[in-house]
Each structure stands twice: as structure tokens, then as C-alpha cells.
Amino acid sequence: MRRVSVFGATGSVGQNTIDLIARRPEDFEVVVLTGGRNIGLLAEQAQQLGAEFAVTAHTELLPDLQAALAGSGTKATAGREALLAAADIPTDWAMVSVVGFAGLEISLRVAEQARVLALANKESLVCGGTLLKSVCIRHETTLLPVDSEHSAIFQCINGQDKVVERIILTASGGPFLNASLEHMAKATPEQAVAHPNWDMGQRISIDSASMFNKAMELIETYAFFDVRADQIEVIIHPQSIIHSMVGYTDGALMAHLGPPDMRAPIGFALNWPERADLPVERLDFGTLGALTFQHPDTNRFPAIALAEQVMARGGLSGAVFNAAKEQALDLFLDRRIGFLDMARIVEKTLESTQIEGQDSAPNLDAITQADNMARARAVELSKDINV
Numbered sequence: 001m002r003r004v005s006v007f008g009a010t011g012s013v014g015q016n017t018i019d020l021i022a023r024r025p026e027d028f029e030v031v032v033l034t035g036g037r038n039i040g041l042l043a044e045q046a047q048q049l050g051a052e053f054a055v056t057a058h059t060e061l062l063p064d065l066q067a068a069l070a071g072s073g074t075k076a077t078a079g080r081e082a083l084l085a086a087a088d089i090p091t092d093w094a095m096v097s098v099v100g101f102a103g104l105e106i107s108l109r110v111a112e113q114a115r116v117l118a119l120a121n122k123e124s125l126v127c128g129g130t131l132l133k134s135v136c137i138r139h140e141t142t143l144l145p146v147d148s149e150h151s152a153i154f155q156c157i158n159g160q161d162k163v164v165e166r167i168i169l170t171a172s173g174g175p176f177l178n179a180s181l182e183h184m185a186k187a188t189p190e191q192a193v194a195h196p197n198w199d200m201g202q203r204i205s206i207d208s209a210s211m212f213n214k215a216m217e218l219i220e221t222y223a224f225f226d227v228r229a230d231q232i233e234v235i236i237h238p239q240s241i242i243h244s245m246v247g248y249t250d251g252a253l254m255a256h257l258g259p260p261d262m263r264a265p266i267g268f269a270l271n272w273p274e275r276a277d278l279p280v281e282r283l284d285f286g287t288l289g290a291l292t293f294q295h296p297d298t299n300r301f302p303a304i305a306l307a308e309q310v311m312a313r314g315g316l317s318g319a320v321f322n323a324a325k326e327q328a329l330d331l332f333l334d335r336r337i338g339f340l341d342m343a344r345i346v347e348k349t350l351e352s353t354q355i356e357g358q359d360s361a362p363n364l365d366a367i368t369q370a371d372n373m374a375r376a377r378a379v380e381l382s383k384d385i386n387v
């Protein structure tokens, strides 16, 4: 029996993780499940899997969680400190699929105790990649990527990292792949959230429409794998069948293919270093049709160029980029700015946020301070925008 925890169990990645764990009750002892506002689902998951602890991020929801878990044997706790304390409980395997910057500190705490940290929270690598990797090395924790592209790259590299020439990150292009700038300027959150291939949480779906998700993934690739920024390319592949590719110094290319189903990369991380049966559709090449590719249009999707700036600068610029992007997304969801204004705000925030003592390996305090400053700056910049 392996002791496992899932942070962000009620979300899109979290539910897929629970689905896989629930299929093999004899293999897993569930220690901690955490959620946010979805108390009903959290309690249901905890009861189904017999979790030791269920934790909600919101203290005001503790009475609801306690009531839902009465008589179940699962202990209910709540609030940020309770979440972090739960991250300290020893496990063999832990998934961090909390969304946003809130995931970084949880990842750092999990990295101190887990044997394997399965990381979906890309913000952890974008904001604190150097720090997180150093904690994993110090505590001999294996860090496995769960983002589908990074899982694909990891599987393609398969230990041959010394001879990697290039990494080709595939992108679906999202719902606005062929939309005009005029259409994108007027896009609503409802239109932006409708991803053509992947069923994901609201925030990452909108980030896919703006290609901020791909921008985050560029930085994530740079932070995770041992390559230079100029070795990473982005290519649009609207069918989302090739999840990414790795090119070697001998010209060979390895591609990872599969249906767009997050249970594939989650299951790979759950079973690592073995492979085991997964309930994912098998591709039928006879009916698949054409796989097509095109370069991203950097005029309509400026996020990619902003990620290149972040990789060139390093240090705290990933934290500034992510915070500005998260804040801009909140403003877009509140209909205070337009869809294209998100990139304008991130660009200006990157230009104008002064970070004292920008060093190459910042600690959590410095990263948190940069995050706060960038959020405040993004809000200030948004005041000049009229929708």
C-alpha cells in the first residue's frame, strides 16, 4: 500500500486523479484530500476513499465540512495553515493540483516529505522553479511533471537528456486559433473558456485561449528540463494528439501521442517508474484523420514573446509574470478589462515592476513579495483601460 495525498482534489486534475486512485483501493492508502469551496465533493471523495484528513482552504467552511463528514472517520480541518500542515504529513506520493500561486508553498512543503511529488500546478515551476528543484534535491524527492506536454517530454527524453537538441511544445491554439483581432477584443469569458479539445478548469481554459497557458508552459519547460530557452519551440497542433516532441543531436525526433485525456499523464506519474493499465481511449490511426501544424501568430498571441522575456531575465520575473497574468485574468472574469487587455497588462507590469535585489535563486519571501507587487501594479495599470 502506498500512502497518497491529493492537494486540489476537487478540481479538474484532482477529480481525474481520484478517479484513478479509486479504481485500485488495494494499492493506495489515502492520507490527505484538499479542496476549496466544493465541500460536497470533497466530503464525498474523502468518504469514498476513506481519507484520514479532508482539508478546505476556507476556514468559514469548516462547519459544513465537519457536518458532511460526521461519523465517517475522516478528520476535517480548514484554512491556509491547516493546508500547509497537511502538506507536512509523510506520503509516498502526492499530487499538487491546486490552481494558481497558492500552489507554490504547498509544493514546497510537500517536496520536503513526499517520495514523489506529482506536479500539475505549473505556477510552482514558473514562480519558484529553482527553489522547488533545490528542495527536491535536498530531500531526495522525485519531481514528476503532470502537465500533459511536460509529461510527454519527460517520457520522450527517458534519461537521454545529455543529447537533447530541441524540445517542441505543441499547442492546440485554443478557441481563438483562427479568430480575428476584432473578434478577440470583444471575446467574453464564456467564449474564452470553451476549449476545443481539453476539459479543464476555468482559469487554465481561458489561459489556453490567450496562449498564456503555452507561455507558462514555455517557462515551465525551461525551469524543469536542462535546456536553454532557444532550444524550446512552440508549434500549433489543433488536434492535440501529439502532446510534445523531443529532438536529439542525431536529428531523430521522439513524439508522445495519445487522446487528450489528463488521466494519461496523471496515471504515468501515479505508476512511475512502472507503467500500468490506464482507462484511456486507444488511438485508431485509420480514423484519426490528418495531424496538422502551424507556427503561432505572435501578433494575435503576444504571450509567447512575453515568456521569452521572462526566460531571458530569470530570477523573480516568472513570479511577476504569473501574478500579473492571474490578476489580469481576474479583471477579465469581472469584465473590467477586455480579452486582449490581459496581455497588455502583463507586458506593462513586466516592464514597470522594480524588484529589489533580483537574484537568480530567490526564496519564498522574495517570490511572495514580487507576486504582491506585480498584482498591485497590474490593478493600477488596469485603471487606464476602458472596456
Ligand code: NDP
Pocket (backbone or CB within 6 Å): 007, 008, 009, 010, 011, 012, 013, 014, 034, 035, 036, 037, 038, 039, 057, 097, 098, 099, 100, 102, 103, 120, 121, 122, 123, 146, 147, 148, 198, 199, 200, 201, 202, 203, 204, 262
Ligand atoms: P481547477 O480550478 O479545476 O481546480 C483547482 C483546485 O484547487 C480545486 O480543488 C480548488 O478547490 C482548489 N483551490 C482553488 N483555490 C485554492 C486556494 N487558494 N487554496 C487551495 N486550494 C485552492 O483547476 P485545474 O484542475 O484545471 O488545474 C489545477 C492546476 O493544474 C493548475 O495549476 C493548472 O494550470 C494545472 N493544469 C491543469 C490541467 C487540466 O487539464 N485541468 C492540465 C495541466 C495543468 P474548489 O474547486 O473546491 O474551490
Ligand code: MG
Pocket (backbone or CB within 6 Å): 147, 148, 149, 217
Ligand atoms: Mg498543458
